[in-house]
Amino acid sequence: MFLLSAERIDTAQLKRALENPGAGACVTFEGWVRNNNEGKTVLRLEYEAYEDLALKEGARILAEALDKFGLLGATCVHRTGCLEIGELAVWVGVSAAHRDEAFAACRYIIDEVKSRVPIWKKEHYADGESGWVNCERCAAHGHDHAHGAGAAGILSRDDASYSRQTALP
Amino acid sequence: MFLLSAERIDTAQLKRALENPGAGACVTFEGWVRNNNEGKTVLRLEYEAYEDLALKEGARILAEALDKFGLLGATCVHRTGCLEIGELAVWVGVSAAHRDEAFAACRYIIDEVKSRVPIWKKEHYADGESGWVNCERCAAHGHDHAHGAGAAGILSRDDASYSRQTALP
Amino acid sequence: MKEHGRTVHVHYYALLREQSGISDETVHTEAETVLDLFVELNERYHFAARPERLKVALNAEFRNWDDKISHGDTIVFLPPVAGG
Amino acid sequence: MKEHGRTVHVHYYALLREQSGISDETVHTEAETVLDLFVELNERYHFAARPERLKVALNAEFRNWDDKISHGDTIVFLPPVAGG
Numbered sequence: 001m002f003l004l005s006a007e008r009i010d011t012a013q014l015k016r017a018l019e020n021p022g023a024g025a026c027v028t029f030e031g032w033v034r035n036n037n038e039g040k041t042v043l044r045l046e047y048e049a050y051e052d053l054a055l056k057e058g059a060r061i062l063a064e065a066l067d068k069f070g071l072l073g074a075t076c077v078h079r080t081g082c083l084e085i086g087e088l089a090v091w092v093g094v095s096a097a098h099r100d101e102a103f104a105a106c107r108y109i110i111d112e113v114k115s116r117v118p119i120w121k122k123e124h125y126a127d128g129e130s131g132w133v134n135c136e137r138c139a140a141h142g143h144d145h146a147h148g149a150g151a152a153g154i155l156s157r158d159d160a161s162y163s164r165q166t167a168l169p
Numbered sequence: 170m171f172l173l174s175a176e177r178i179d180t181a182q183l184k185r186a187l188e189n190p191g192a193g194a195c196v197t198f199e200g201w202v203r204n205n206n207e208g209k210t211v212l213r214l215e216y217e218a219y220e221d222l223a224l225k226e227g228a229r230i231l232a233e234a235l236d237k238f239g240l241l242g243a244t245c246v247h248r249t250g251c252l253e254i255g256e257l258a259v260w261v262g263v264s265a266a267h268r269d270e271a272f273a274a275c276r277y278i279i280d281e282v283k284s285r286v287p288i289w290k291k292e293h294y295a296d297g298e299s300g301w302v303n304c305e306r307c308a309a310h311g312h313d314h315a316h317g318a319g320a321a322g323i324l325s326r327d328d329a330s331y332s333r334q335t336a337l338p
Numbered sequence: 339m340k341e342h343g344r345t346v347h348v349h350y351y352a353l354l355r356e357q358s359g360i361s362d363e364t365v366h367t368e369a370e371t372v373l374d375l376f377v378e379l380n381e382r383y384h385f386a387a388r389p390e391r392l393k394v395a396l397n398a399e400f401r402n403w404d405d406k407i408s409h410g411d412t413i414v415f416l417p418p419v420a421g422g
Numbered sequence: 423m424k425e426h427g428r429t430v431h432v433h434y435y436a437l438l439r440e441q442s443g444i445s446d447e448t449v450h451t452e453a454e455t456v457l458d459l460f461v462e463l464n465e466r467y468h469f470a471a472r473p474e475r476l477k478v479a480l481n482a483e484f485r486n487w488d489d490k491i492s493h494g495d496t497i498v499f500l501p502p503v504a505g506g
Contacts, residue, residue, distance in 0.1 A: 021254050024203035031422045034193035050351050052398040078421055085190050090422045103276050119421035120352035132353045133420040200506040219435050221482040247505055259506045288505035289436035301437045302504040
């Protein structure tokens with residue numbers, strides 16, 4: 001079950017839905033809004049989702065995890081809208097017979113959600129600026145990895161308007 | 170904070186204690202009482218702890234994890250007494266700036282707790298039998314790994330009373 | 339409506355929404371492929387993102403830049419995602 | 423009390439508690455090391471566990487089988503643990 005939520009996430013209820021008498025392990029991941037990123041003080045975040053596609057892609061990721069790791073349950077809920085420091089932005093929970101699969105699957109789901117589900121995050125900083133955050137893999141690799149079906153190689157025209165993907169002042 | 174609890178564990182309260190404005194990730198592991206083990210139907214479990222040493226060793230494991238992974242918070246609570254199927258036997262929760270450390274630390278803590286903290290588990294089976302469960306590493310390796318300061322090599326006398334470590338009928 | 343043209347719906351999110359100033363629009367275009375459409379819209383909005391940094395969705399599925407567009411399609415250009 | 427003997431406290435857990443039938447006892451012994459004490463108690467209780475499968479704690483710390491025991495010590499023989 002992959003959900004988007006404009007409201008606070010009730011994790012207790014979500015965890016109960018993972019219960020299964022054959023489950024010996026439950027691993028959860030919570031992404032919390034942190035007060036800093038890349039050296040800047042963060043005041044709050046905004047999440048924006050392309051809901052139709054986000055729900056489909058999120059459901060595909062959970063189906064992959066259930067199949068790949070033989071899970072007994074898997075859920076992910078992602079917030080949308082404005083979030084304050086310390087708020088829960090994303091919750092992933094899985095149950096499985098043993099902890100090996102539970103840890104691996106939980107990690108798989110959050111990694112895939114972060115890089116595949118069309119959700120965008122805008123950080124608002126203490127210095128008054130704000131910016132849309134790039135995906136971690138882009139930041140780490142100077143963007144030599146493919147974003148799925150990218151346009152590199154197709155595009156022959158120069159794109160003079162390219163700049164760092166950040167909101168203009 | 171490492172605790173033993175003879176009562177049901179309140180996970181919501183434990184998770185709140187991990188909150189930190191610099192934390193972007195919280196990973197939890199829950200060990201649940203499973204209805205089967207090694208092909209046998211399990212009805213319930215009993216946990217017994219050597220409390221003085223369990224508390225010391227548990228605290229050492231958490232201190233190691235805090236140091237090794239640079240965590241912002243780490244907690245583990247282990248149940249004692251009789252538990253039914255589906256009950257929470259052990260809870261591990263960690264918070265950290267990023268998810269890499271959080272996943273690695275949570276896994277480290279539960280692995281070390283299972284193999285180092287003096288807690289024993291007796292399974293009661295549907296066929297009326299019961300047995301003390303061996304540690305997983307023993308089961309996996311036919312016991313050629315050392316249990317810390319073991320007596321192998323010191324002992325010269327034969328031990329004729331050796332048998333499979335299981336309760337007699 | 340011009341000959342050979344088609345009417346499509348375009349939605350904008352995040353940085354592209356801010357740069358175009360709109361969340362969605364209905365566009366009449368001569369563009370045959372998704373990439374042609376992007377180039378056309380980029381002339382109007384000067385998006386601060388190269389298409390090789392973007393993905394594209396056609397009718398709420400990830401698709402390719404050289405896919406043909408049809409009358410009534412919904413197209414979304416997706417900036418690099420950053421959930422979590 | 424015999425000459426050279428010492429009085430120590432022994433606690434039993436899990437399988438060893440069931441096999442001895444007691445949770446703890448105070449023992450007067452001539453044993454000099456933890457291992458000597460185990461061998462002595464094993465003659466009484468016939469524990470179904472080899473000492474190389476056990477660990478030992480002396481005054482609530484993990485210690486070695488060849489450690490000397492002193493008057494008043496608390497000794498625990500630890501079956502393989504299985505938390506979680």
